[in-house]
Each structure stands twice: as structure tokens, then as C-alpha cells.
Amino acid sequence: DAKTTQPNSMESNEEEPVHLPCNHSTISGTDYIHWYRQLPSQGPEYVIHGLTSNVNNRMASLAIAEDRKSSTLILHRATLRDAAVYYCILSATGTASKLTFGTGTRLQVTL
Amino acid sequence: GAVVSQHPSRVICKSGTSVKIECRSLDFQATTMFWYRQFPKQSLMLMATSNEGSKATYEQGVEKDKFLINHASLTLSTLTVTSAHPEDSSFYICSARETRGQETQYFGPGTRLLVL
Numbered sequence: 408d409a410k411t412t413q414p415n416s417m418e419s420n421e422e423e424p425v426h427l428p429c430n431h432s433t434i435s436g437t438d439y440i441h442w443y444r445q446l447p448s449q450g451p452e453y454v455i456h457g458l459t460s461n462v463n464n465r466m467a468s469l470a471i472a473e474d475r476k477s478s479t480l481i482l483h484r485a486t487l488r489d490a491a492v493y494y495c496i497l498s499a500t501g502t503a504s505k506l507t508f509g510t511g512t513r514l515q516v517t518l
Numbered sequence: 519g520a521v522v523s524q525h526p527s528r529v530i531c532k533s534g535t536s537v538k539i540e541c542r543s544l545d546f547q548a549t550t551m552f553w554y555r556q557f558p559k560q561s562l563m564l565m566a567t568s569n570e571g572s573k574a575t576y577e578q579g580v581e582k583d584k585f586l587i588n589h590a591s592l593t594l595s596t597l598t599v600t601s602a603h604p605e606d607s608s609f610y611i612c613s614a615r616e617t618r619g620q621e622t623q624y625f626g627p628g629t630r631l632l633v634l
Contacts, residue, residue, distance in 0.1 A: 439621050450522075450611045450625035451562065494561075498621065505552060506613075506623060508562040 411495045416513040419485045427480040427512055429495030434475050437500040442469065442480045444491040445511070451494065454480065490516045520546050522614050524626035531602055532634055538598045539629045541612030547592035548614035552623065553585070556609040568595045602633040 412430040419425040431440065439458050443451040455462055455469045457478075462469040468481040482489055494511040498504040521544040531537050541551055549570050554562040566587055567575045574587035586598040595614075599606055609630050613623040 441621070443625075445562075448609075448628070448630075450524075450613075450628045453622055453624060456621060500621070504621065505564055505567060507564065508554075510561050 411497060411509055413493070413495050413509065413512045415510065416515065418515045418517065419482075421486060421516055421518055422484050425482040425485045425489070425514065425516075427482070427493050427495075427514065428477065429479070430477045431495070431497055432476045434497055435499070438497040439500065439504075440469065440471060440475075440478050441494075441496045441498060441506065442467070443494045443496065443506075444489075445494070446491045451508075452491075454493070485514075485516045487516050487518075490514055520544075520614075520616065520622075520624040522612065522624045522626040524610075524612055524629050526629060527627065528630040528632075530632045530634065533603050534601055536598055536600045537602055537631060538596055539610055539612075539631075541595045541597070541614070541626055543593045543614040543624070546614075546616045548595075548616060549592060550615045551589060551595040552613045552615075553587060553595075553597050554611045554613070556611060556628075562611060565597075599631065602631070604633045607631055607633045 441456040442454040445451045455467050457469045470479045492511040492513050496506045523542045525540045551568040553565045556562045564577050565580045568587045568589040570589045576582045589595040609628050611628040613625040615623050
């Protein structure tokens with residue numbers, strides 16, 4: 408599986424936008440980019456995913472670089488409930504694809 | 519959104535006993551389910567891929583005879599930890615992917631196992 412690189416931790420103030428970066432320089436043409444987040448003592452929660460184009464949903468936006476070697480998860484207005492570990496994961500296309508979790512980015516949100 | 523449940527949410531058992539954990543997709547059918555394990559302050563580690571009606575595929579280093587997986591229906595997969603020992607104490611999490619072949623996996627809330 409192609410690997411991803413994320414900062415270990417980031418901090419943000421509440422109500423401000425947060426940009427969480429992810430590098431995936433060895434991504435293949437058919438790899439999807441997934442973002443999940445995990446709150447303490449809970450299972451991961453799906454955030455967003457994309458292949459080539461930028462994606463928006465009610466939770467976040469995903470900006471994918473033109474060469475697809477990096478992407479950025481954007482939380483438009485961070486709240487205290489967004490404090491979690493955010494995982495950027497690549498998976499191959501197809502029903503047999505599996506997710507390999509790295510260490511993720513621990514996001515702290517302060518008042 | 520798609521919902522995945524796990525039962526029980528936490529279990530305490532004596533060393534040597536077996537524990538069964540259920541994973542259910544509540545509002546969708548899942549041909550494929552996945553089982554993960556997470557130790558404190560570590561990331562999720564995939565244990566096995568569970569396919570409905572066939573044998574599970576285990577990751578390297580995971581003992582298939584110790585972690586028995588059954589995926590008898592499109593909405594239920596079970597993980598049985600046989601002859602549990604204290605080192606098996608962990609947070610077990612399942613995920614499910616819709617049969618329609620969507621790329622998204624939906625995760626259960628996890629089961630915390632403590633073996634005394």
C-alpha cells in the first residue's frame with residue numbers, strides 16, 4: 408500500500424479554519440484518498456474521500472494537488488468537537504481494497 | 519449515513535476463556551467486513567478481511583486459529599477470541615463496506631476487551 412505522511416499534531420483556535428496536510432508521493436493512478444477521524448475511545452468516523460477532483464461535503468473539503476502527490480483536508484470552522492486524530496489513507500480501487508492506518512495527525516482545538 | 523454496530527461495547531473475562539464480538543451493518547448490506555485491533559496510544563492495525571460466505575483473509579502475524587472470524591450473512595460478522603490471555607486485551611474495531619462496491623468503509627464503535 409502506498410504510504411502517507413502527516414504531521415504528528417496540529418493546533419487550532421475554535422471558529423477558525425484548519426488545513427490538515429497529507430503527503431502521498433507514491434500514490435498510484437487508481438488510489439483513492441480517504442480521510443477518517445477518531446475521537447478517544449471511539450471507532451474511526453468517515454470524513455471525506457476523493458480520487459482526482461476536489462470534494463466538498465457537510466463535514467469538510469478535500470483539496471487534491473494536481474499531481475495527486477499531496478492533499479489537504481480543510482475544516483472550515485473548527486469546533487471543540489473536531490478535536491481528534493485525523494488519518495489520511497490511500498486505498499486501491501475495488502472491492503478488495505483495505506485501509507492501512509498510519510499514525511495520523513492529532514488536532515487540538517482551543518477556545 | 520451508514521451505521522455499523524458492535525456488541526458488546528466492553529467485556530471483561532478471565533484468562534483462558536473465549537469471547538465473541540459481533541459486528542452488524544444496520545442499514546446496508548456488506549459483502550466485506552474488516553476487523554482491526556488498537557492498543558493504547560497506537561494506530562489501528564488490520565487483523566483480517568471477512569468475506570460473506572467464504573473464509574477470512576488474515577494479515578501476516580495474526581493467528582487464524584486464535585481469532586476466529588465468521589461472516590455468515592451480509593449484515594453480520596463475528597470475531598471470537600479463543601483462549602484469551604491478558605496480552606489480547608485491546609480495543610477491537612470492525613468496519614463494513616457496502617456490497618455495491620463503494621470505496622467508503624464505515625466503522626463500528628469498538629469493543630474494549632480486558633482479559634484478567
